[in-house]
Every structure is written in structure tokens, then in C-alpha cells.
Amino acid sequence: MERAYKGRYYDGLQSTAIVVSVFITNTTLNIQYQDADEQTVLIEWPKEGIQKVSLASTHIALKYGKEYPYQQVELTDIDFIAAYQDWTGGQLMQRWLQMSSTTMVLALLAGIVAVMVGLYLWGVPWIADKVAQQVPVEYEVDLGKSIASQITTNKTIDSNRTEAINHFFEQLKLETTYPVAITVIKSPVVNAFALPGGQIVVYDSMLVTLQKPEELAALLCHEFAHVQLKHSTRNIFRTLSGYLFVSALFGDFSGISAVIIGNANELRNLSYSRELESEADGFALAHLKKQRIDIKGMIGLFEKLQQSQTVTVSEWMSTHPDLSNRIQKATYYQQNNPYTVITNDSMQFYFNQLQQSNEWQ
Template identity: 30%
Template sequence: MAHPTEWKGSYYDGQSLIPQHVTLTVEAVSLNLHFADGTTRIWPYQELRQTQGRYSGEEVRFERGTGIGETLVIPSANILLAIHEQEGSHAGHFHHPGTRRTRVYWTVLAALASIPIIYGIFTWGIPWLARPITSAIPLSWEIQLGQFIQQEVTTGTPVCNNPKLIHAVESIMTALTDPIDTLPYRFQVTVVDSSVVNAMAAPGGYVLVFRGLLQDTASPEEFAGVLAHEIQHVLLQHTMHLIVRHVSMAFVIAALTGDASGMVSYALQAAQTLQTLSYSRDAEDQADEQGFQLLQRAGINPEGMLTFFAKLGKEQPADGVLRYLSTHPATQDRLAHLKALLPPASTTYQAFPFQAEWSDINTLCESPLKASS
């Protein structure tokens, strides 16, 4: 089978949450990472762990080093075939996409064979076990983890604190969450000063929006659309569920036993998980649908969510900065689904006091000095 000679990927150094765009070449015994500054790093296959990309449609994720090591995310799973085709690649521990169908069977068999079940969750991601564990995690623990994740993301990267911008962003968040009767925690939004087009919701209601995404929104309604979608990921427990499925076992055991002492060390791992892994398509549909309901309850025109995702789908990904698009593909199915949810055109909505100024407000974070960061 003929494969491309070069592959695209995003590299995370284990310190910062901002990805670096890399070009990859598949060599006999190593994966070579070519960085934009001209440097090359050699990653021997034997030193890599594959932590994602076992199921069709998933991105491939390799990790290297102990603890919170370096991470590489590759959109095309075909790279696994290219690696397996290298003579003597010693890549037997990587998943072979050709065996996808049998893997589920072996997963079930292994669980039945009484291998400690929890091990199965982290090795194969058995969804039906991750769910009850997620529900058993105490709320206070969830909030604390969210706090640590927010701190991790904002430690190496500055936060936007222009008062006018913060006021606008917070009033949109308040408009969305006020009508919810039984809110388990207070939602808050932080704007991270980075050109990456991304947004993510951490547990406990900590929503992180990157400046790149904020600047891409043409109206407060488009921004509210992204927030409503992210809020629902948290309320529907998609966020904790994703973390439970993908971070180390020790984290979950600590959570279940109420031990919060080791949480800091898991926060970066959890933050990386949230930034690089995708929710399932079902979870995305649910967040879209219920996000739409949230917007309507708040009296905000939900069409903004549709126009934003449609626009994102038309943009050209440059240097991996369009992170949100890779976790939220603007497929025809998805856009058609959103369109079908639209209320009649005659419905009236509230306007935000800063409606007309939005295109000025959403750029307030960027100072000329930081424009290229």
C-alpha cells in the first residue's frame, strides 16, 4: 500500500499546552519529527507508547517519556500502517488498524477472564465501565480538578484581562447559566491569550477559550453558541468521562477514595487530554442539541452556533492552530442536524448591550507586541 512520505501532526512538549505543528517522516526504526524552526527530533518506535487511535475515526496519539511526557497527535490513522510496514520497526506494540474488528472481541474476553477490570478501562477504554466510575467521582473533587486544570493552562500562557472584554464575556456566560435551576457549580470563563483557535471546558465549570477562537466569532451569538456547547459537555459529564477514560488509573483510584493530594500531578495530563482528544460523535450531537436549548432558554439566537461551526469548517488550518476544528469537525451531517433544530425565523431574541461593538471587543486582548504569539 502506498503511503504519503510526510505526515502532519501536533506536538506537545509536556510543559506548555500550546501545540507545535510538526511534519513527520516514517523511518525504519524511528518516527522523525521535523519542526518549523528546521530542527529534527528522532523518536525510536521502541520508546513510544500509543495511547489513542485504536478505534476507527480516532486520531493517533503517541507519548514518550515518563510522567507527563511529550505527546504527538496525528490526525491520520494510516500512519500506523506505514509504521507496521517498516522492516524491523519493532512496532508490534502499536495497534494495527487491520485488527480493529477483533479488538473489541478481545477486550470483552479479557474483561470476562477476570483481569482486573479497571485495567481494561485504561488499556482499551471500555465505555460501559468508565460511565459508572465517572458518576461516582465526588463533586468537590471535580471542582478541584477543574481549578488545577485552569491553573495548568494559564501558567505558561498569559490570560486576557481587558476589563471591557471580560465584562462582555462574563455577561454572555451569566445570560446562559442564569436560567439553569440546579447548577452544581458556578461556571466561569477564562480567555487565554493565544492565537490557537480552541475552547475547552474543564470539570467544575471552568471554561477556557483561546483568543484565536474569540476573534473568529462575528457576534456575541456566535460566541454564546460555543459557550453553550461547552457548558453542556460539562453538565452532561462528557468532560469527566473523557478524563476517566484516558488519564492514568492512579488518578481515578485517588478520586474514588477521596484522596486529593496527588491531584496537581494529574491536572496537566487531564488538561492535555481535554485539549487533544475528541468526544464521541454522540456526545457532540448531545452538546449541540442541549446547547441549542440553553441558548433558546436564555433568549439568545441559537443560529450563532450554526454559523460559527459552518464558518470554522471553511477555514484553512494553518500550522495546527485550528485545534477546535479537529475536535469539532463541521461535517455536513452535523450542520444539517443543527439547521433542523433552528426555531422559526419569526422568533425574537434579546440583544446584548455591546452587540454593535463586538468586532472591537473581541480583539481587545491582542496587543501589537503579542500579535504573533
């Protein structure tokens, strides 16, 4: 005789609970009880008509019936749950799910977190970078122009210097598909930055800080590298994709975690922008060498920036690598790439123009 499991049976007509013995046979689930007249009642459920109503680690409910309403049996015997699953077979996955639900949830959670962190740190930036590389030049140019016009609305443009610096830039002989346009604006802050599509903005205080044309050459090569290597566009795509990813993940979570994650995003972007700065430095050094312009200009530029840092705080600091580190790298490059410096008189000429008449001194 098969093993009997104790359960409760409901006939589907009334809520009365009947204590029953449940047996599993080859083709049927048998339910047996004594009725009020002490007569044994046997109900046979063919295997194929049985449906699972609910299943938890310590509880199972099954129903049977050709049509509504259904008969139902409920058991809290763990052995029965295992036996029933053996009987119905093919439920291996489900059994595994419930047997080790705690460990599984924890393992799954750890796995998800690892995958998400990996995606966030490498996967999403990689995709964003690939997408950014595909952005057409015309679109970048339009975007750069509209950002530049927004930035310069409340600022005074120094048109004389703007003209001079663009002539100076031509002397650098940088090859590009972008229409490079440099704008000098008046501001006490020592700063310069590149926008997508060839827009470069230089603050006049930056120009006055510089003492040699080579230093300006180094600065413009550096900013040009940002344009040519699509740094701004890539940066925009990275930041946006990072926020999109984070908000897709934590859409339903509380605002507090969103703030913390938002700050993490900022941190990640800072390290990314430092990476881009190093890349731009590398580009600038290589181009200075190509044009036989003195690398001392690069070192001089960094030294001037170092000095100006104690006076004014600008964006230049936070998003850029440590200046002494950059000086070290430039010096190292200079030592390993000796070449004869060629001075360019036109560069000197335009540089002198830029140095004249400064209102901030």
C-alpha cells in the same frame, strides 16, 4: 480375564525399568512381570492408594505407596488412559480437556477475545461512566482549577476580556451547580475548551473570529454543556480505565503490542469525544431555543470554524465531528423548531467589548 496393557514399572528404590503387564480389576490395579528366575511377580495396588503423577494425551504415570519412596508405573497406551479414567470415574472434565485440547484451546481463546473486546468497548466504559457520575462536585472543581492553572502558567491571560466574557455568560441564564469561570488567554490558535468543575478556557483568536453575539452564545452553551454533563471527568475516567484495563490484560506481553493497543485506545477515545461533542451540540441547541437566541449563531459559529481550519490546525478538528455535518444538524433543528428570536442588548454590549483591541489582527 481383563485386558493387559503394556507398561514400565519402577520399584521406587532403583531406576531400572521393568516391562510389565497392567490389569485393571474391580478394586485393584494389578502389575505383573517375570523376574530373573522366570517367576511371575504380581503387585496389587488398591484403588484408593493410587495417585496420578502425570497425564498427557499419550502418556500416564501413576504412583502408589503408603510412604516415600513410591512405586511408579508408566504407560503410553491411549486405551489404558481411557480405561483408567473410566475406572476412577468423575474425571469427565479432565478427559474432555485432553481429548479436545486443540479445539478447546482455540474455542476458549476466541471466547476470551470476544469477552475482552466486549468488556473493552462497552463494559469498562460503562463502569467508568457510572463511577465518573459519582465524583463529587467539589472534587471536580479542585481538579479543574489545578488543570486550568497548569495550562495558563505559560500563557498571558486577557483580563479585560475575561471579565467581559463572564458577564456575557451570565446573560445566557444557564442553571448549574458548578462555579463557572471563563478565562480568555492570548493565542493565535482558534480554540476553546472546557475543564471539569466549571473551568472554561477561550482563546482570544476565537473571539475575534466570531461576528455575532449569538455565535458566542452558541459556543459558550456548547462548552458549558461539557461542564454540566461532566464530559471532561467522564473522558478522564474513560481514558484511564481503558489504559488500566489494557495494561492489566497485556501486562506480560511485549512492548510492541502495548504500543498498538495504546493507539487503539486513542482511536476509541476520539470516537467517544465526537459522541460527547454531538451531545454538547444538542444541549446548546436546546438552550438557545429556550432563551430565544437565534440558532443562526450556532450555524455561524460552525462556518467560522470551518474557515479558520484552513489557516490554523487545532485540537478542535481531530476530536470533533465533521463541521458540515454539524451545520446540517443545526439547520435541521432550526427548521423543525421555529420560534421568535429575542435580541438581548446586554449580550450585544459585552460582545462589542470583547471585539475591541485585538493584537492578532
